[in-house]
Amino acid sequence: MRLEGEHRRSIARTADGKGARILDQRRLPWEIVWVELRSAADAERAIREMWTRGAPLIGATSAYGFAMALAEDGSDAALDAAYHLLAEARPTAVNLRWALDEVAKAVRPLPAAMRGEAAFARADAICDEDVALNRAIGAHGLQLLRDLHARNPGRTLNILTHCNPGWLATVDYGTATASIYLAQDEGLPVHVWVDETRPRNQGALLTAFELAGHGVPHTVIADNTGGLLMQRGEVDLVIVGTDRVTANGDVCNKIGTYLKALAAHDNGVPFYVALPYTTFDPMTPTGADVPIEERDPDELALLSGPGANGQTTVRVTASPAYNPAFDVTPARLVTGFITERGLIAPAALSS
């Protein structure tokens, strides 16, 4: 199953302009189901329950949710209530608060009756900008891939990624995947090792779906496999996305990213983080200061998927489970940040 078109747009305004349309990512890759969000409460639920996810897309969804609330009631009280409702939907991705602040900044000076339309316009602009940012990140990452390939032109370039840093996590292109899509489009031989990304399997379900849709050769691996592949020289570089990079360059991303960075460091494999400026958080000093989301242990204890008679769920442990959703990779393990402005060394952030 695939979605066609250069611009796949994982979020857009509904036809009547009063809501937002998202893909229900809980059902991918088995079914493509678009859902209409009609209120801030709908948007908050979709973010909290991960119908929609990925740092930039969470930001875009919250912006539309905020706009829906303001279209209904543009008063200061309604503005503050919607801001807080949405800001608390998920704690780790800084893009959520960034997008809400952008909308609030745009509408606060306006009379209540004008705030709804202005908020929708700002949300649209946030989405358009996200596409442009990812496209620019992709262009810089592509140059990096070309340079690495030129060192060993006879070989396929093996890239390892974690979680879903793709167009499903953004409005289009993705952060880490943008350069991979551009490389594939220009005929550079690439192959992607896709970490399954337990417990929610964003790699096995979402990244693999995206790469297949774009015709990129890829292989899903268990989360524990990357170290072995790196020792064997079968990974040329790692590119991941991020939910927040703090002032000192620490990288908060999906749980398991840190272990990949350690293995990459030990094996001399370059470890890159792709992100737009909206994911930098200069107000938070270090990764230790980032709130790490803890999710329902049943996400770990239960496995679900399509069975012979519809959706099947099985329990895979009889013991208590613990499910922190993100970890922190220290800046010292990061080779570079791939941004819309080019490559940035972690040391450059704190200098």
Ligand SMILES: CSC[C@@H](O)[C@@H](O)C(=O)COP(=O)(O)O
């Ligand atoms: C745009 S990519 C960066 C991250 O948002 C992505 O890798 C990630 O960790 C997403 O986590 P999720 O919990 O699925 O929202």
